[in-house]
Amino acid sequence: DAKTTQPNSMESNEEEPVHLPCNHSTISGTDYIHWYRQLPSQGPEYVIHGLTSNVNNRMASLAIAEDRKSSTLILHRATLRDAAVYYCIPRGNAGKSTFGDGTTLTVKP
Amino acid sequence: DTEVTQTPKHLVMGMTNKKSLKCEQHMGHRAMYWYKQKAKKPPELMFVYSYEKLSINESVPSRFSPECPNSSLLNLHLHALQPEDSALYLCASSQGARAGAVVELFFGEGSRLTVL
Numbered sequence: 001d002a003k004t005t006q007p008n009s010m011e012s013n014e015e016e017p018v019h020l021p022c023n024h025s026t027i028s029g030t031d032y033i034h035w036y037r038q039l040p041s042q043g044p045e046y047v048i049h050g051l052t053s054n055v056n057n058r059m060a061s062l063a064i065a066e067d068r069k070s071s072t073l074i075l076h077r078a079t080l081r082d083a084a085v086y087y088c089i090p091r092g093n094a095g096k097s098t099f100g101d102g103t104t105l106t107v108k109p
Numbered sequence: 110d111t112e113v114t115q116t117p118k119h120l121v122m123g124m125t126n127k128k129s130l131k132c133e134q135h136m137g138h139r140a141m142y143w144y145k146q147k148a149k150k151p152p153e154l155m156f157v158y159s160y161e162k163l164s165i166n167e168s169v170p171s172r173f174s175p176e177c178p179n180s181s182l183l184n185l186h187l188h189a190l191q192p193e194d195s196a197l198y199l200c201a202s203s204q205g206a207r208a209g210a211v212v213e214l215f216f217g218e219g220s221r222l223t224v225l
Contacts (some may be wrong), residue, residue, distance in 0.1 A: 043113075043199050043216030044152065084135055088152060096165060097214060099141075099151035 002027040002090035004100040011106045012078045019075040020103050022088030027068055031090040031102045034097065035062065039084045044099075046061070047073065083107045113217035115200050121223045124190060130220045132173070132183040132200030141183040143175060144199040152199055158183060188222045197221050 005023040012018040024033065035047040048055055048062045050071070055062040061074040075082055087102040113134045122128050132141065139157045144152035156163035158177040171193075174186040183200055197219040203212040 026191050034213075035215070043201070044214070045216065046213040048196075049211065085151075096154060096157065098154065102151055104154070 002031060004088050004090065006086070006088055006100060006103045008101065009104045009106065011108060012075075014080060014109050015077050018075040018078045018082070018105065020075070020086050020088075020105065021070065022072070023070045024088065024090050025069040027090045028092060029068075030070055031092045032063070033064060033068075033071050034088045034089045034091050035060070036089060036097075036099075037084040038087070038102075039080075039081075044087065049091070073084075078105075078107045080107050080109060113156070113200055113202055113215050115198075115220050117220060119221050119223075120189065121225065122190065123225050124192070126190075127186070127188045128187040129187065130198055130200075130222070132185075132202075132217060133181055134202040134215070135181055136202065136215065137180075138202035138204055138215070139180055140203045141177060141219070142201040142203075143183070143185055144201065144216075146197040146199055146219070148196075156185075167183035187222070190222075192224050193223055195224045 002024050018035050032049050032051050033073045034049040036044040038044040038063050038076050039048050048057050050064050063072045085102040089097050091097050116131045140162045142157050143155040146152040154167050155169045156175045172189045176184040199219045201214045201216045203214050
C-alpha cells in the first residue's frame, strides 16, 4: 500500500477556501486517489477521487500533481459542518482502502 | 436508499460472552468490509467480502469471526474478546471489489463495543 503524509491539523475561517495537502510519493501508476472525511461520531464518507486529472464535484475539488506524488483537496468555502478528519487514500484494484492518520480540520466562525 | 445500517449501536460485553455485530445494505453492493477504529485513530481494515466470499483477512485474531450470509448482510461474531478490543467497529459496502480502484465506499455509523 502506498504511504501517505498529511498535516495532523489545519484551521480555517468560515466562508474561506481550504487547501488540504497529501503526499503519496509511493503511489503506483494505477492507484486512484480517494478522499474521505469523518465527521464527529459518524462513519467516514466519500468526498472525491481522481487518477490524473483535476476533478470537481458538489463537495470539493481535487488537484493532482503532474507526477501524482501529491494531491490537494480544495473546499471552496468552508462551513462549520466541514469540520472533520480528512483522509487521503491511494486505492488500487485489490479493493483495499488503507487509511492514514488524516488531517483534523477545524473551522472557526 | 443509500444507507448502511449497523446494529447494535452500542454493545457492552464481558470477556467470556459471545455476541454479534450486524450490518445490512440494500444498494445491491457485492463487496462488504469490516473496519476497527480506536479513539483518535484512523479506521483499520479487518475483513473484505467480495461476492459473499472472504477475499481479504488482515491477520485478525480468531476471536473475531466474520460471516456473509448473503449479499446484503455482514456479521461479525465476537467471542472471548479482550478489553483492548474495545473500539468502534465500522461496516462499509461498495460495488463489487473487482471494480477495484474507482468504487466509493459507503460506511455505516458504527457499533461501539466495550469489553469489560
